[in-house]
Amino acid sequence: MHISVNVDGVTYADEVEPRLLLVHYLRERLGKTGTVVGCDTGNCGACTVHLDGHSVKSCQMLAVQANGHEVTTIEGLARDGKLHPVQEAFHSNHALQCGFCTPGMIMQAIDLLADESDPDDETVRKGLEGNLCRCTGYQNIVRAVQDAAQRMKPGAGPKQEQHSDEHVSSKQPVGGE
Incomplete structure (x- = not known):
């Protein structure tokens, strides 16, 4: 055919x-x-x-x-050598464990964010429920989708990566206050 x-x-x-x-x-x-x-x-x-x-x-x-x-x-998804905001957010939020589910999760997350621009945890979890992560990285995946939602808002600038070995104390102001 x-x-x-x-x-x-x-x-x-x-x-x-x-x-x-x-x-x-x-x-x-x-x-x-x-x-x-x-x-x-x-x-x-x-x-x-x-x-x-x-x-x-x-x-x-x-x-x-x-x-x-x-x-x-x-x-x-990438354009002119620049990752899509959801790809960036998955990287920045360490939502890539073994990586097997990642392509499908990212594609589903983009579709979810097209309908829901500021999803809460429950909305993200329901929106991704047809995609399985065998490494149980759901916490970071949910965080990445919410981060991507913020990155995709008009006027949003690039976010700084925060690596898991960095520690930010909640007692000190962050960002030069």
């Missing part, structure tokens, strides 16, 4: 088997290996990509269903 799909800003025209999953098309045909194959059942969310700006689990979608659509993978 012939398909034409725009992936990360590039249009691809291909012949594919009607039963080829989108995740396998992205990884094997296009080399988009940041889209991870986790469970092949849609339970883990590691394969999450955007289809026309909304998150989908690419292991539950056929490549032919993407025909005529725009797909964004984790590789397509």
Whole structure:
């Protein structure tokens, strides 16, 4: 079957088997290996990509269903060598443990933040509940999504990274007060 799909800003025209999953098309045909194959059942969310700006689990979608659509993978987020604010926030908040769930978490978080610009903990957890972290890094992931929400607000400047070995005392003012 012939398909034409725009992936990360590039249009691809291909012949594919009607039963080829989108995740396998992205990884094997296009080399988009940041889209991870986790469970092949849609339970883990590691394969999450955007289809026309909304998150989908690419292991539950056929490549032919993407025909005529725009797909964004984790590789397509950075622009001009600059990471997407959600990618920056995941890095700054140490929300990357083993990294296996990270691409799917980031893609789902971007979709969540498109609808909810200032999510509380419960909103983040509910918004990411279809994505599993096997390392139990949820605290840092929730923190990263909330940080990304702040980074994405108009006029927000870049935040300074705070490394886990740094200690900030709550008794002293921070930022030159």
